[in-house]
Amino acid sequence: MRFSGGLECCSTDFLGINYYLSHVVRGVTDDETPPSQSERDGSYAFVEGKWEKICGDTWIRYAPDGLLALLKYVKETYNNIPVFITENGCPDIVGEEKKPVEEILKDTHRIKYITGHLEVVAKAIEEGCNIIGYTLWTLMDNFEWDDGFELRFGICRVDFESPEKTRTMKQSAKFYQNFIREFKKHHNLL
Template sequence: MADAFFNRSFLDPAVKGHFPEKLVEVLKKEGFMPSMEEGDLELIRENTIDLLGINYYQPRRVKAKEHMPHPQAPFMPNHYFDSFEMPGRKMNVYRGWEIYEKGIYDILKKVQTDYDNIECFISENGMGVEGEERFKDEEGMIHDDYRIDFISEHLKWVHQAIQEGSNVKGYHLWTFMDNWSWSNAYKKIVMDLSQLIFKKTGNERLRKADTGFNPFQRITVFNQNTCSFLEKSKYFFYVTVSG
């Protein structure tokens, strides 16, 4: 049910042109089936997408429900499952998120098998770090090897999916420079490659640790190549993967 609520509820109508039957049954049972106007389903059916963007940061793990919810509690999707924390999971301790690189491969394979291998791209992927200034050296450079590893390992799994026939066309990293996110209460959670230091006189850019790659270099990873060269680079801006 977690898949139906959090994935198929929008993937099925967007790609297949209809809602998943299991989800419709549950919503009717719980009294939460939205009202629809005549012709709505036809509009959805006739206007499916031809390119899918996929955002992936961390996995959502669930398990069977251990205790039934209170009968008077308002309905929520987690009435049908509990969250699950994988023992020994790798964590981004600076953000509190699990790191599971293979998840990006799992998603691409699911799109390949369940959604007719529709053309897609990774529209967001990246590693957020709160208080990243702690990793700044005496010269003002931030050494973010953890982010390099994060990106490299995810790209390796994207490459593996391509090798197995996935129709993924690109990878977009979130993000190139600092952004102030309202969803994080404007806390300084850094997910970028280039830091902006705000001063009264203007903006000063501070590069991340450098091993010689131009930060604006466009890196193309072809299907016949490996991603091992990425380990040598401390810069990633835009990556296009092609099969």
């Protein structure tokens, strides 16, 4: 495995990747100031990407092609180290929190997001990438470090107002349940 910065002596069992979106960046000149604080080292600037905002006005973009490119890059650059995709998912559509629960449970945008990303994971495996696992983010609505309870990533809705914290499966949970069932059948897994 090729590392830089003194990590040549280290070994690892796998690389864990949290993937939600891709960014396009460009270099900046010496006299140019990066447009945002997040471009900390001052050597690049974000370029608006072509990716769809399927979750409303949030930082998440629908960019499965970026995941495929990343997995291929890891394969080529790091001697095809085993990769575990530790987080991949999208929240409910921002701005639709006040809709009736029945409508919120019909999260077809999330099904599109999950499907697109699982398809490129399958393609990466077919192309020889050493993918050893995938974790959908997340099974239930939870507390997000940057967004608190505002962004709901769960495929099961949690009613944080009820004393029992009632959980209800969204359409995406039923989709994912069926996907796993069919995958297990197709691959003769327990």
